[in-house]
Amino acid sequence: MTWQIHRGDALAVLPTIPNGSVDLVLADPPYNSGGRTAGERVGSTARDKYVSTDAGHTLADFAGDNRDQRSYTYWLSLILSECLRIARPGASCLVFCDWRQAPATSDALQVAGWTWRGIIPWRKPISRPQRDGFKRECEYVLWASHGTPVRHETPIYLPGLVEGSQPRGAARVHITQKPVGILRQLIRVCPAGGTVLDPFAGSGSAGVAAIEGGRSYIGIENTAHYAEVARGRLAQAAKETSA
Template sequence: MPDWTLHQGDALTLLPTLNTPVDAVICDPPYNSGGRTMTERTSRTAREKYLTEGGRNHGHDLGDFTGDNRDQRSYTAWLSLVLAESYRLIRPGGAALVFTDWRQLPATTDALQAAGFTWRGVAVWHKPIARPQPGRLRQDCEFIVWGSNGAMIPGNDPVYLPGHFTGSQPRGDTRLHITQKPEDVMRQLVRIVPLDGIVLDPFAGSGTTGAAALAEGRSFIGIEQSATYAQRTRDRLATVAATLAV
């Protein structure tokens, strides 16, 4: 039976205290993006940058989160450190999958490699309901930079995953986080880990990676800095685990 653990606090402080080997880090860091200029990116809160629906979700405010105001160079350095601490925990051949947007794509591929991973590619998350922009190319994709801890070792029952995923950010009652990822996309991604393996997410948010991992028969170790979102993750994963136990 897959299990889960959620630590509340700063990933860079907590990762060095963990010692359980894991099969992959699958994470969605604060992008430190969302603006044309450095001033826009470093002065607005995550809510101001990423919420387009007035910030409300069925009568409750979606909580803000910190850690989204680094400039370009410090973002690259910080993400490298977090991924290096994750790398320490990943078994040889295990994978790293890191979400990013177009602005932070070069920083993210640099950070992945600086952390020690072998960079293997960039997959696409296509968001079908992104709004068209007059005279411009539509910004309807985010990216998953991925790599491995050295040579990848195909098991006896290898998976064949796509390089292109389509899914809309949850809305209405199912929206739990400002920058929540679609669970069906995450359920495909966690299959890069063998059945009964362990997925690590140092930026758990509302726990989408964890919910996907449990639903796919993988265990989960998460870290989330915000107390509000850490509790949301705990509640969500407890519900998923209870459903699976029936």
């Protein structure tokens, strides 16, 4: 199994990856969620949005999280079009989003030419209660495929819901980090020994899950700090897996 992290903008790096060379696209983009006015969007950073002020974290910020709805849909469809070119026929594409961005994300997937196949809620047992309203305890993973989904040599039956809280304390190394346990379940849709493409690698959580699950991994990350964090985590996972 191999792994690599490209440091750069996904729209610049994706065109360098050959046609039909990956078996799963797993994308966890900056959600660009909230911010109804230009002032709200420009005035707050990703850190302001995703890290509570009392959490005491000094985690690095990242750029690219203040698009409005229309530009988010357009930008994501450009990314997902390139991903479709890179995916083998039958490959799956999984894209994370929150409740606000689910419509924009499903539009972008379909504009890009993917066939939308379902939604897997990700339930986070540790989530903030909502006074006088419903707790927002789920994010969502939209599932699509490049044509008819590939048939696995040994049939697989995957869950329709995944559960797990975001890493906390010392285990939290990224402001919007996804739990490796969740990613491990999702990556099973990639045929054994296949390659996972992750255009927004962050701290490399999907790469850790891919390596542990015997898949190769190509990650792209724009923020230099997080690209380094991802390289460190992937090197460690590769060492532990081969030991």
